[in-house]
Amino acid sequence: MSARPATSIDVQQFIDLQPLSARQWLIFAMCFAVVLLDGFDTSAIGFIAPSLLGEWGVARTALSPVLSAALFGLACGALLAGPLADRLGRRALLSVSVALFGIACLISSQAGNLTELTVSRFVTGLGLGAAMPTAATLMNEYCPKQRRATLVNLMFCGFPLGAALGGFLAAWMIPHFGWRSVLVFGGVTPLLLLIVLLLAMPESIRYQVASRHAGASILRTLSRVWPYAAADLRPDTVFTLTEQSAVSKQSEAGALSSGERRGLRLVLSRDYLLGTLMLWTAYFMGLVIFYASINWMPILLREGGVSPAHAALISALFPLGGVGAVLCGYLMDRFNADRIIALCYALTAVSMAAVGQALGHVGLLILAVFCAGVLMNTAQSSLPALAAAYYPTQGRGTGVSWMLGIGRFGGIAGSFLVAELGRRHFTFGGIFATVALAGVVACLALLIKYRGRSGAPNDPLNRVTVNG
Incomplete structure (x- = not known):
């Protein structure tokens, strides 16, 4: 009597057919918490900046290196993370990253001068x-295809x-406990999350198959x-992964060649290069808008006559608008x-210009800031899902992280842009009108990416097989 043949399972099809499990929701919650803390720690320096001006007696322009230091670290960390995640795995790198920014944020709370800070x-930015x-990347690889953009965008909220x-915390904590308390909170919380990650976060299934794990x-x-x-899977089950990509299959030979590439070689290959450059451009321009606003809006509003407490609360409405990413997903x-x-992005440009014309009318200013935040953060939070769908597993970690890394230089540019515009005595409206132009460029980049696609999406590139 012949042995029963081994079962063959495509892991992506397996994920697509299952209802979302409790562990998948836990993975979502952990990734959401990582991104939440990223947003908190990244923006915290902008909210404590007015306190630094008073306590250390420095000029506004002297804050530019401090405001941009984490962004340089963010760029370097992202550029290094993608290739490492594609080679070493998602879970280990995520745990090390969370530990690093938690410890570094605690250290920053004890800084005694601008250089130390x-x-x-x-290092926090790294x-x-x-x-x-x-x-x-990890969240994308655990999502069923039919709900992937919705869940990844929800995570990026x-x-x-x-x-x-x-x-909101800075507006309450700084008057009661001082600006250092904000950074202490931003350091302790990630270290508590790290414990949960080490206990409950699994490695990506798709990464394991693509990397031919046992x-x-x-x-x-x-x-x-x-x-x-x-429960019913046999120990000798054969696991496969048929990759899907937003790039069409040019030829059988071309598909095989793409399938053999990994990391940056795949991301910058001929089939992906135009889309890669346009994704970098869009994310770069989006962060010009985000960091120009989040780092400088509290200061610009105060100089425009808004009280410090109201300036912080109004500025906090801008990132709060990111909840619109769920609908976009x-x-x-x-x-x-x-x-x-x-x-x-096109509507972001219009709304950012409107913010510049609303100073002096509190109701209109609140509405304009919130609308700009909804539109800009919706677009920006949606780009990682777009990039993750664009690349196959062998290059997804690199593709997403390099888009984020290159884009972080847009945050640096945005911070220095407002400083330079202020030095040139641009008005409040002139500053926001200039920043709004970045939204136009991001819109055009995505339209070029769409028009430059050579074929229909979701053509298979290659198939990876792992025997049990």
Whole structure:
């Protein structure tokens, strides 16, 4: 009597067919918390900046290195994280990243001068820069295809919510406990989250198959995430992964060549290069807007006659608007994602210009800031899901993290842009009109990416097989 043949399972199809399990929701919660803390720690320096001006007696322009130090770290961390995540795995890198930015943020709370604070904020940025793209990649690889953009966008709502939380907490904590308390909170919380990550976060199934891990290891992970569905799988099950990509298959030989590439070689290959450059451009321009606003809006509002408490609260409305990303993710799962996000950037440009004309009218200012935040953060929070869908598993970590890393230089540019515009005596309205132009460029970049696609999405590139 012949032996029964081994069962073959495509892990992405397996994920697509299962209802969301309790462990998947826990993975979502952990990734959401990572992104939330990223938003909090990244924006915290902007909210404590007015206190630094008073306590240390420095000029506003002297804060530019401090405001930008974490952004340099974010860029470097993201550029390093992608290739490491594609080679070493998502789980370990995420845990190390969270530990790094938690410890560094605690150290920054004890800084005694601008130099010490600048150095510690750079190290904080290294951890933050590695954590966000790794969380985005891991979450994407645990999502069913039909709900992927919705769930990843929902996860990225954590960033603007974390930034808004920084504003609300700063408005309360600084008068009662001083500016250092904000950084202490931003350091202790990630270290508590690290304990949960070490105990409960599994490695990505798709990464394990793409990296040809042992079948027994893959089966153990499946059993942790979907215990009932995986209970009937045999030890000799053959695990496969048929990659899907937003790039069309040019030829059988071209598909094989793409499938053999990994990391940056794949991301910058001929089939992906145009889309990669346009994703970098869009994310760069989006962060010009975000950090120009989040770092300088409290100071600009105070100089415009708004009270310090009201300036912090109004500024906190800008990142709070990121909750619109959930609706955008729903639309991205059903319609063309490039055009939907491009429209959000176009409307962002209009609303940012409107913020510059609303000074002196508190009601209109609040409405304009909130609308600008909804549109800008919706677009920006949607780009990681767009990038994750664009690249196959062998290059997804690098593709997402390099988009985030290159984009972080936009945050640096945004911070220095406002400083330079202020030095040139631009008015409040002139500053925001100039920043709004970045939204136009981001819109055009995504339209070019859409028009430059050579074929229909979701053509298979390659198939990876792992025997049990």
